[in-house]
Amino acid sequence: MQKVKKAYPFDEIEPKWQKCWIKNRFFKVDIKDFRNKYYCLVMFPYPSAKLHVGHGRNYIIGDVVARYKMMRGFNVLTPMGWDAFGLPAENAAIKDKTHPKKHTFNNIKTMKSQLKEWGVGYDWSREITSCQPDYYKWTQWIFLKLFEKKLAYRKKAFVNWCPSCDTTLANEQVIQGTCERCNTPVTQKDLEQWFFKITDYAERLLSDINKLRDWPERVKTMQKNWIGKSLGVNIRFPVVGSDKVLTCFTTRVDTIFGATYMVLAAEHPLLEELMKNVKNKNKILKFVEKVRNESKIKRSQADIEKKGIFTGRYVINPMNNKKIPLWVANYVLMEYGTGAVMAVPAHDQRDFEFAKKYRLPIDVVIVPVPEFETFQLYTETIFLAHALEGDGIMVNSGQFNGLPSRKAVKRIADFMQKNGIGHRTIQYKLRDWLISRQRYWGAPIPILYCNRCGTVPVPEKDLPVILPTGLKSNPRGENPLKDSKNFVNATCPKCKGNARREIDTMDTFVDSSWYFLRYISSQLNDKPFEKEDVDKWLPVDQYIGGVEHAILHLLYSRFITKVLFDSGFISFDEPFKNLFTQGMIIKNGAKMSKSKGNVVSPDELIKKYGTDTVRLYTLFMGPPEKDAEWSDRGVEGAYRFLGRVWRLVERITVSLLAPQSGAKQSQGGINDSLKRKTHQTIKKVTDDLEKGFHFNTAISAVMELVNEMYIAIEKKEIRRDILKEAIKIVIVLLSPFVPHIAEELWEKLGGKSSVLKQNWPEFEQQFLAEETHTIPVQINGRLRSKVNVPFGIDKEALKEKVLSDEKTRNYLKNLAVERWIIIPNKLVNIVSANK
RNA sequence: GCGAGAGUGGCGAAACUGGAAUACGCUUACGGCUUAGGACCGUAUGCCUUCGGGCGUGGGGGUUCGACUCCCCCCUCUCGCACCA
Numbered sequence: 066m067q068k069v070k071k072a073y074p075f076d077e078i079e080p081k082w083q084k085c086w087i088k089n090r091f092f093k094v095d096i097k098d099f100r101n102k103y104y105c106l107v108m109f110p111y112p113s114a115k116l117h118v119g120h121g122r123n124y125i126i127g128d129v130v131a132r133y134k135m136m137r138g139f140n141v142l143t144p145m146g147w148d149a150f151g152l153p154a155e156n157a158a159i160k161d162k163t164h165p166k167k168h169t170f171n172n173i174k175t176m177k178s179q180l181k182e183w184g185v186g187y188d189w190s191r192e193i194t195s196c197q198p199d200y201y202k203w204t205q206w207i208f209l210k211l212f213e214k215k216l217a218y219r220k221k222a223f224v225n226w227c228p229s230c231d232t233t234l235a236n237e238q239v240i241q242g243t244c245e246r247c248n249t250p251v252t253q254k255d256l257e258q259w260f261f262k263i264t265d266y267a268e269r270l271l272s273d274i275n276k277l278r279d280w281p282e283r284v285k286t287m288q289k290n291w292i293g294k295s296l297g298v299n300i301r302f303p304v305v306g307s308d309k310v311l312t313c314f315t316t317r318v319d320t321i322f323g324a325t326y327m328v329l330a331a332e333h334p335l336l337e338e339l340m341k342n343v344k345n346k347n348k349i350l351k352f353v354e355k356v357r358n359e360s361k362i363k364r365s366q367a368d369i370e371k372k373g374i375f376t377g378r379y380v381i382n383p384m385n386n387k388k389i390p391l392w393v394a395n396y397v398l399m400e401y402g403t404g405a406v407m408a409v410p411a412h413d414q415r416d417f418e419f420a421k422k423y424r425l426p427i428d429v430v431i432v433p434v435p436e437f438e439t440f441q442l443y444t445e446t447i448f449l450a451h452a453l454e455g456d457g458i459m460v461n462s463g464q465f466n467g468l469p470s471r472k473a474v475k476r477i478a479d480f481m482q483k484n485g486i487g488h489r490t491i492q493y494k495l496r497d498w499l500i501s502r503q504r505y506w507g508a509p510i511p512i513l514y515c516n517r518c519g520t521v522p523v524p525e526k527d528l529p530v531i532l533p534t535g536l537k538s539n540p541r542g543e544n545p546l547k548d549s550k551n552f553v554n555a556t557c558p559k560c561k562g563n564a565r566r567e568i569d570t571m572d573t574f575v576d577s578s579w580y581f582l583r584y585i586s587s588q589l590n591d592k593p594f595e596k597e598d599v600d601k602w603l604p605v606d607q608y609i610g611g612v613e614h615a616i617l618h619l620l621y622s623r624f625i626t627k628v629l630f631d632s633g634f635i636s637f638d639e640p641f642k643n644l645f646t647q648g649m650i651i652k653n654g655a656k657m658s659k660s661k662g663n664v665v666s667p668d669e670l671i672k673k674y675g676t677d678t679v680r681l682y683t684l685f686m687g688p689p690e691k692d693a694e695w696s697d698r699g700v701e702g703a704y705r706f707l708g709r710v711w712r713l714v715e716r717i718t719v720s721l722l723a724p725q726s727g728a729k730q731s732q733g734g735i736n737d738s739l740k741r742k743t744h745q746t747i748k749k750v751t752d753d754l755e756k757g758f759h760f761n762t763a764i765s766a767v768m769e770l771v772n773e774m775y776i777a778i779e780k781k782e783i784r785r786d787i788l789k790e791a792i793k794i795v796i797v798l799l800s801p802f803v804p805h806i807a808e809e810l811w812e813k814l815g816g817k818s819s820v821l822k823q824n825w826p827e828f829e830q831q832f833l834a835e836e837t838h839t840i841p842v843q844i845n846g847r848l849r850s851k852v853n854v855p856f857g858i859d860k861e862a863l864k865e866k867v868l869s870d871e872k873t874r875n876y877l878k879n880l881a882v883e884r885w886i887i888i889p890n891k892l893v894n895i896v897s898a899n900k
Numbered sequence: 901g902c903g904a905g906a907g908u909g910g911c912g913a914a915a916c917u918g919g920a921a922u923a924c925g926c927u928u929a930c931g932g933c934u935u936a937g938g939a940c941c942g943u944a945u946g947c948c949u950u951c952g953g954g955c956g957u958g959g960g961g962g963u964u965c966g967a968c969u970c971c972c973c974c975c976u977c978u979c980g981c982a983c984c985a
Contacts, residue, residue, distance in 0.1 A: 070939055241982090283904045283980075290903065290981055297985085315985060328985095369983075401984045408985085414901090415983055494984055615980080685925070687912060691905095692978085699912070702925055705940095712940085752916085762914065765924035772924090775941085841920040846966045848920055886965050892919050896965045 072708025075675025078809040083184055085808070091821055092131070092186040094142045096585060099601040103139035105131045106581055106641075108610030108618070109146045109193075112172035113153050116179050117664045118683065118695060119650035119657040125680050126647055126689055126758065127609045128185040132801040133754050136825040142602060143186065144584040146193035147173050150201075151573040152230055152246060155506040159538050165506040166534050169196060179667070184676050184804055191587045195576040200583065201508035202529035203593035204576050207625065208511055210632060212522050216262045217500075219520065223332065223399075224499055226254040231542040232503045233258055235572060236496050237291070237617045253357075259501035259510060259569065263624050267292050267493040269638075270623055279643040281690070284615040291616050293494025298478050300407065300487035302327060302380040305388060309335060311380055314402035314492055317412065318481070319473040321384045322462040323430035324407040325420065328373065328392045331356035332399035336376075339391075343377040349393065356395045371396045371419045382407075383486040384477075385463065394419065402492055410452065417452035431457040431470045498621065500572045505536060505544050507570025515557035515564040524558050530566070544568055577618055578625040581605055581640055599635055604642045612646040619644070645758060648692040650683075657695075665695050677803035678704040684760040684802055707806055710771060710795065714810045716778060717792050720785070736784050739777045740832050743791045746770040747828035750798045760802065767798050789814075797823055842873050843894040849876050852893075860887050867893055 086092065107127035110120070131143040149169050158165040173194065180187070193200050211217035225234040229249035233256065238245040263270075271292045274285050297316040304311060311327065329336055331353045340346050352374045373394030380391050396415055397406050410420030410427040420427050427449065434457055459468045465476060481487035501510060509530040511523035523530055533552050536545040546552050546568040557564035579593070585602050586594040622640050630638040649656050652663040670679050682703035687693040749766040753759035774791055777783045793814065800807035800820040811820040835856050842850040850872035854863060864885060867873055879899065886894040 070937095072939085281904095286904055287980055293981090293984065295984070313985080317985075371983080396983045396985095398984070406985050413985065415985075418983095492984075494981095612979085685912090694912075696912070696926075698926055701938095706925085708940090756916090761912090762924080765914075768924055839920090843920085843966075846919095846964095851920080884965065886919090888919060892966090894919080894965055 072704060073711035073806065075677060075707075075806070076672075079184065079676050079805045082805045082808045083181060085819070086184075086186055086821070089819070091135075091819065092141075092143060092188045093190060094140060094188050096142075096598050096602070098140055099598075101139050102602055103134045103141045103607075104602050104605045105134060105141055105143045105607050106584075106605045106609065107143075107145070108608070108614065109148050109577070109580060110176065111148045111151060111153070112169050112176055113157075114172065114659065115666070116176055117657050118667050118670070118679065119665075121183060121667055121679065122647055122650055122683050122689065123609060123611065124180060124183060124185045125683050126645070126760075128183075128804075129684065129760060129801045130607055130609070130758075131186065132804060132821060133825070135821060136797075136801070136823060138824065142191075142584070143188060144191040144193075144587075145180065145187040145189065146191075146580060146584065147195060148573060148577050148580070149173065149194050149196035150507045150570075150576055152232070152502075152504060152506065155504060155538055156542070158506075159540055159542065164534070164537070166196065182671060182676060183667070183680065191584045193580060193583050193587050195508075195573070195580065196506070196532075198529045198531055199590070200580075201532070201576065203583065204508045204571065204579070205511040205523070205528050205530060206525065206593055207579055207629075208571065208575070209522050209525060209528075210634075211261055211628060212512075214628070214632065216265065216628060217259060218262065219257060219259050221255065221257045223253045224256050224258050225251045226256075227251055230504075233499055233501065235499045235574070235617075237498075237574075237620070258499055259512075259567075260497040261500050261575075261624070263498045263621075264493060264495055266624050266627055267294070267495045268491075269627060270495075270620065273623070273627075273639060276639055277641075277644070280641075281612075281644065281646050284612065284619065284644060284646060287615045288620055291495065291620065293492075295492045297490060297492060298481060298487045299403065299490045300383065300481065301485075302383060302405075302407070304339065304391070305379040305381060307339065307378075309339065311335065311391075311405045312403050313405040313407045314490065315407060317409070317474070318477045318487070319459065319462075319465075319470040320409040320412045320430060321382070321407070321477060322465075323409040323411045323428045324382050324389060325410060325426040325428055326390045326392055326408045327380050328394045328397050328406045328408050328419075329376075330397040330399040330404040331393060331395065333393075333404045336393065339376065339378055345377060349374055349376055353393055356393075359395065369395070371415065371422065373419060373423065375423075383481075390425070392423075400496065401494065411449065412452050412454060414452045414454060417449070428461060429453065430459065430461045432460050433457040434469075498572075498624075500575055501567075501569035502572055503544050503569055504542065505532075505538050505546055505570065507573060508532065508576060509546075509552075510567045510569055510571055512567040513555050513557060513564040514567065515560060515562060517562055518557055518559045518564075521557055521559055521564065527558070532570070544570075546570075574617055574621050578621040579629075581608075581622070582629075582635070596634060596636075600637065603635070604637050604640055607643045607645065608641040609645045609647065611649075615646070645690070647689050648687075650686075650695050651692055652695045654694075670700060674700060674704040675707075675805070677707055677806045681707065681764065681803050685764045687761055689758045689760060706768060706771070707803065709775075710799070711806065711810070713771060713774060713778075714792060714796075714813055717788055718813065720778070720788075735777050735780050735782060736787050737836075739773060739783065739791055740787050741835060742770055742773045743787075743794050744828040744832040746798065747794060747826050748833065751825070751828070754801075763798075764802060767795060770795055794826055796820065797826055838890070840890065841892050842867055842870065843892065844873070844876050844880070845896060846894060849873060856890060860885075860889075863887060863893065867895070 105127060107124055131141050135141045154165040154169045158168045195201060208217055225239050227234055227244040227249055229247045230244060234244060234251060239251050243250050271289060271294055274288060277285060295316050297314050298318045299312050299314050302311045340349060371394060373392045376391045376393055378391045379388045382389055408416040410416040411429045412431060431453060433453060433455055456470045459465045459470055459473050465473050478489055509532050511528060511530045513521045513523060515521050533549055536549055538545055553566050553568060555564045555566045582594045582599055585598045589595060626640040627638050629635045652665055655661050655663055657664050667679055678700060682700045685703060686699055746766050750763040753763035796807050796810050797820060807820045837853055837855050839851045839853050841848055842852055850870050852866050852870050854866050880897040882895055882897045884896040
């Protein structure tokens with residue numbers, strides 16, 4: 066084995082300081098002391114496997130923020146816990162023939178020691194674990210609160226089913242028709258399930274996005290799109306020869322006169338009734354059956370061939386009383402709108418394709434403005450290549466002819482409202498949150514089914530409904546709770562008769578939708594949290610985590626927060642003030658994962674270079690919000706820099722002891738410039754941290770200062786006090802990034818208490834200004850020379866100086882100066898032409 | 901298709917409200933120190949060059965004394981959503 070000479074004894078100092086921080090409880094916070102509070106929260110991890118450097122980025126960023134804020138005098142709360150329920154633990158346990166609980170706690174142990182190795186500081190006294198009864202008791206309590214407010218309800222519905230995970234999924238967990246976890250195509254099942262009525266909050270979840278000023282734009286956009294608000298009109302179409310009316314939603318009422326047929330979704334509830342006396346009934350129903358059985362993934366592909374069948378029935382277009390045919394087709398979704406669509410082939414591409422295929426009429430009712438004059442003549446027989454989806458002028462639309470289509474949207478909607486044809490409405494894409502899971506490793510839903518009393522919530526005093534930990538999941542993943550008589554058989558709290566316990570457990574996203582509240586009062590037994598404290602400490606000042614939670618976790622947490630706010634349990638209605646989403650760490654062009662075999666384990670790196678090196682490189686490799694490729698060379702560079710800092714301190718300590726002659730009073734030159742650089746660096750690093758998460762540039766600024774110190778130290782005339790100030794600043798500025806080496810060097814320099822206890826340095830304006838400086842001289846925008854002039858020199862003197870510059874004069878020989886552009890203290894540009 | 905973000909040396913990347921493009925780091929080369937070094941210290945490192953200079957921030961145009969930065973058009977990549985009526 067090759068022997069690597071250590072640049073500094075990181076292996077001795079790192080454990081030393083980690084122990085010290087714990088011993089001195091640097092990260093323990095007194096919750097009653099909320100003055101200057103700062104809640105710094107990193108998304109709590111799912112205890113699945115050993116952490117790799119990609120995970121590390123998350124925690125390191127959080128640690129830097131926490132340490133920096135502490136040095137700025139904030140009372141920083143930085144807690145950690147475990148999102149410990151869930152399918153992967155159960156599946157892993159099945160595979161390893163162990164229990165998910167054991168599996169989970171083993172992982173927690175490993176991960177906890179890894180976090181400690183990274184030197185990431187947390188207030189471990191607030192640790193929470195979502196699979197423990199003292200936590201899930203309150204998850205169940207939240208369920209009961211929602212149940213009381215009728216925001217938790219059970220209904221039979223077509224739900225997303227993952228055949229591989231053997232459970233239902235929320236809409237948010239279906240990614241392009243496949244299961245979020247295992248990529249298995251999701252099927253539909255008609256099941257009785259528990260939902261949270263998040264749709265009641267759609268409008269607030271949408272409009273309050275405006276309150277989230279410091280959230281990444283893309284996360285806000287993703288949430289907006291997910292909520293998917295559309296303004297439109299529900300129009301009533303009477304069915305010919307029936308007393309039924311079919312309502313359909315449209316955002317484009319202006320196209321109503323172009324509606325030449327109507328389409329129903331295969332799942333439409335009136336379909337079967339309408340088919341009763343139709344000739345081709347059997348053929349039609351067979352088609353409907355086929356469409357219903359097609360998997361969601363297949364049906365949701367935009368390029369799937371549109372298929373439909375005429376139902377034999379007609380409806381009346383209420384605006385022009387035209388009789389139009391009623392179809393069923395595979396491209397209409399039951400989940401959105403009303404499951405019935407008025408088809409306007411001239412102005413909707415999907416309808417257009419469908420109409421072409423089945424030779425249905427295509428009536429143009431809006432003509433694009435540029436073509437209006439000529440186009441009008443052709444509208445009867447026009448042969449379109451595609452639908453005209455844009456705005457234009459109304460034609461063939463009765464009394465609305467000649468109006469701009471935008472205006473017609475309002476006029477027609479008004480007309481419909483007045484005449485009872487339709488009414489304005491709002492549609493959201495957001496659906497209710499399906500929260501029941503047919504799996505074992507989750508928080509039991511606190512509900513009982515009594516033959517006499519029906520669905521009965523477990524009384525609050527009986528919480529928690531304990532999840533029996535002695536059960537084994539059977540290999541198919543079926544919920545073993547159903548065979549646990551002790552669990553299932555219960556007494557009805559109302560009538561004391563026999564009752565059956567709900568065996569479904571809650572989606573783990575319910576667990577994580579409120580954990581940030583529990584940290585405040587993690588030990589509390591009789592309440593989920595202390596309102597007084599929670600109101601003081603929340604919203605979270607800085608939330609840090611992966612962008613993969615942009616919709617799921619962040620939307621659910623916002624929802625639960627709003628529900629708790631409405632019930633008066635808390636006094637704020639948004640949980641996270643600022644959100645930072647870090648980029649992934651890539652290796653060999655792919656996201657790190659065990660299956661790809663490109664995982665960089667921190668253990669070896671820490672053994673070889675120490676934690677501080679791993680931290681420094683992670684922060685220096687690029688802007689933290691961007692994905693970044695891991696480079697082993699880069700790690701070495703970080704290690705080299707820390708060695709350089711270490712040796713710098715050694716040299717300075719030695720030189721401080723040696724007698725110094727003459728330099729004491731030395732002014733100007735290197736002393737001034739090092740002093741200036743020191744204060745410039747304070748400014749730069751502080752700005753980088755205050756303005757955002759610019760760790761990479763903050764670190765490079767400190768590197769520059771260190772480089773300058775190496776130059777300065779070679780010079781005899783460097784003053785010790787200036788050198789000493791500089792090195793202290795280097796250490797303090799570096800301490801949030803590389804806390805171990807910073808502590809050690811701080812101590813070496815005679816620091817009495819921890820660097821963490823130091824105040825963040827302030828730069829002094831007076832040292833920033835230079836007496837003289839070099840400014841560029843451009844001729845016609847091209848850099849030609851530079852002149853050294855006193856700072857703040859007036860324009861005339863500057864011109865004179867520039868004109869006396871030999872290089873500049875050479876260039877100007879054959880030119881006539883036309884204009885001077887002088888930006889004070891920045892640049893000179895001489896505009897000139899040939900003589 | 902819709903939405904968001906991005907395109908700068910051999911590589912990761914800097915550049916604040918338009919004002920010296922490539923800071924900092926990696927890589928590479930050379931020199932020093934060394935028994936030796938893949939350690940350390942130092943110098944150089946965008947491209948072309950007839951050594952005057954010329955060209956350079958995805959491409960093309962524009963505004964400006966001056967554009968990585970602002971405006972218009974186009975190309976490429978990443979991410980998210982996607983038959984949402």
